[in-house]
Amino acid sequence: MKKYFRNFYKYRYLLYEIVRKNIKLQYRDSFLGILWTFLQPLLTTIVLVIVFGNLLGKDSSKVLNYPVYLLCGRLLYDFYSQSTKRAMRSIKNSASVIKKVYVPKYMYPLANVISTFVTFLISLIVLVLFVAYFMIFSPNKPNITPYVFLAFIPIGILFILCLGVGLILSTLEVFFKDIEYLYDVFCMLLFYVTPIVYSIEQLKLKNVWAMRIFMANPLYSIVHMFRDCVLFGQMININHLLYSLAFSLATLAVGIIIFAKKQDKFILHI
Amino acid sequence: MAQPAIKVENVSVLFNLNNEKIDNLKEYFIKLVTRKLHYNEFWALQDISFTIEKSDRVGVLGFNGAGKSTLLKVVSGVLKPTKGKVEVHGVIAPMLELGAGFDMNYSGRENIYLYGATMGYPRKYIQERYDEIVRFSELEKFIDVPVKNYSSGMKARLGFAIASAVEPEVLILDEVLSVGDAKFKKKSEQKIISMFDKGVTVLFVSHNTEQVRRICNKAIILDKGKLIAQGEVNEICDKYIELAAEKKK
Numbered sequence: 001m002k003k004y005f006r007n008f009y010k011y012r013y014l015l016y017e018i019v020r021k022n023i024k025l026q027y028r029d030s031f032l033g034i035l036w037t038f039l040q041p042l043l044t045t046i047v048l049v050i051v052f053g054n055l056l057g058k059d060s061s062k063v064l065n066y067p068v069y070l071l072c073g074r075l076l077y078d079f080y081s082q083s084t085k086r087a088m089r090s091i092k093n094s095a096s097v098i099k100k101v102y103v104p105k106y107m108y109p110l111a112n113v114i115s116t117f118v119t120f121l122i123s124l125i126v127l128v129l130f131v132a133y134f135m136i137f138s139p140n141k142p143n144i145t146p147y148v149f150l151a152f153i154p155i156g157i158l159f160i161l162c163l164g165v166g167l168i169l170s171t172l173e174v175f176f177k178d179i180e181y182l183y184d185v186f187c188m189l190l191f192y193v194t195p196i197v198y199s200i201e202q203l204k205l206k207n208v209w210a211m212r213i214f215m216a217n218p219l220y221s222i223v224h225m226f227r228d229c230v231l232f233g234q235m236i237n238i239n240h241l242l243y244s245l246a247f248s249l250a251t252l253a254v255g256i257i258i259f260a261k262k263q264d265k266f267i268l269h270i
Numbered sequence: 271m272a273q274p275a276i277k278v279e280n281v282s283v284l285f286n287l288n289n290e291k292i293d294n295l296k297e298y299f300i301k302l303v304t305r306k307l308h309y310n311e312f313w314a315l316q317d318i319s320f321t322i323e324k325s326d327r328v329g330v331l332g333f334n335g336a337g338k339s340t341l342l343k344v345v346s347g348v349l350k351p352t353k354g355k356v357e358v359h360g361v362i363a364p365m366l367e368l369g370a371g372f373d374m375n376y377s378g379r380e381n382i383y384l385y386g387a388t389m390g391y392p393r394k395y396i397q398e399r400y401d402e403i404v405r406f407s408e409l410e411k412f413i414d415v416p417v418k419n420y421s422s423g424m425k426a427r428l429g430f431a432i433a434s435a436v437e438p439e440v441l442i443l444d445e446v447l448s449v450g451d452a453k454f455k456k457k458s459e460q461k462i463i464s465m466f467d468k469g470v471t472v473l474f475v476s477h478n479t480e481q482v483r484r485i486c487n488k489a490i491i492l493d494k495g496k497l498i499a500q501g502e503v504n505e506i507c508d509k510y511i512e513l514a515a516e517k518k519k
Contacts, residue, residue, distance in 0.1 A: 102347035
């Protein structure tokens with residue numbers, strides 16, 4: 001165990017350099033550069049508000065600030081899908097290094113989740129701007145209370161979840177490239193089963209089981225908690241907290257075990 | 271007595287030589303059902319044992335497919351041996367393929383730090399050697415150009431400059447001295463020889479016995495995954511030339 005920590009400590013610069021590289025290269029050669037971290041969620045949210053605002057946001061729009069509601073879900077979902085997809089490809093993309101030099105391989109999925117996390121944190125500025133705008137100009141203001149400072153809890157849990165899923169996917173990707181396509185479809189499905197553009201109450205689910213399936217999605221719990229902090233100004237729901245935390249930690253544990261067991265075989269397949 | 275720099279004990283490596291790589295589910299299941307998953311196994315290395323003392327320079331000779339590169343991969347920790355174990359004491363700088371740690375979209379300057387970090391060196395440490403690296407690689411004019419626009423010689427020069435500037439304790443060279451023009455070849459050979467004074471341990475793969483004689487003091491011969499000879503460099507090189515002559519017949 002100690003050996004692993006020492007090894008991580010030795011290669012911490014590598015982690016830093018890969019994170020730095022990912023962020024630097026992401027927007028290199030684009031005209032607006034790092035501005036895209038704000039622009040992209042801003043523009044997609046505007047599109048979604050226009051498309052879904054009238055369809056789904058209607059009956060609750062009187063009590064609810066729909067754009068902020070949507071942006072909360074959207075930002076967290078984007079972080080989830082982008083970080084896991086990047087982590088998934090990270091081992092394959094670093095094949096040239098892994099084949100030639102010894103490096104702790106988990107650095108690649110980890111660094112990809114971290115670099116996406118950094119751009120996610122920057123994109124939260126859009127949320128701050130949205131909230132500020134609606135506080136001033138909108139009749140249904142977001143309810144900002146000291147609970148807003150608890151927002152780090154759902155964000156932290158989401159980070160653990162993404163890292164766990166990323167480790168699992170990066171391992172699978174090495175052996176079965178199909179996972180890439182399957183996961184794309186899965187992410188699209190996830191976008192619609194997670195209450196991002198709608199709220200779960202609107203569905204008026206009668207069936208208990210249908211409800212349970214919706215609730216089983218850890219992303220739902222995380223998004224719910226985040227909205228509690230940022231939009232509704234409430235204490236986060238303890239059940240959501242426990243469930244999503246347990247789910248995320250279990251995923252991370254599974255990810256670490258699978259990755260550790262299979263990493264010596266990576267070189268034969270990439 | 272100091273510990274040996276590299277200790278290789280009964281190392282064997284098994285490869286599964288499937289004709290194609292299986293990387294999708296359909297193929298996997300077809301092969302699983304038809305039981306073709308494990309056919310064609312092949313030992314790339316068989317029961318190799320040797321010890322390299324500190325500041326020994328060992329040449330690894332062998333014909334194509336003898337397992338030289340596999341051996342270097344095992345020593346540098348990239349590949350885990352199927353059986354046996356490898357102990358290495360000291361910082362290794364692998365030069366298996368120069369420039370393997372580069373990111374093509376990154377400039378030369380940025381890649382210096384990235385490559386350094388890949389070998390486990392902090393940014394500050396590389397910064398102190400930055401000028402030396404750039405001067406040695408002779409890339410002053412191109413250092414801010416993305417590496418994708420470099421020629422292969424330029425990449426190799428940069429890779430060699432970085433790997434030799436970090437003062438490793440164990441240097442692993444896989445035919446790296448065959449890249450670049452004659453002038454750079456000579457320069458890098460001199461650089462390596464200058465590192466001997468600091469007591470660097472070298473593991474050097476080459477087909478060129480002249481070069482091995484110049485650089486190494488000991489040598490080993492691999493043939494079809496087996497260690498068939500080890501000893502003083504001149505003796506082993508003569509033997510290798512003899513073997514090569516026999517094969518030609």
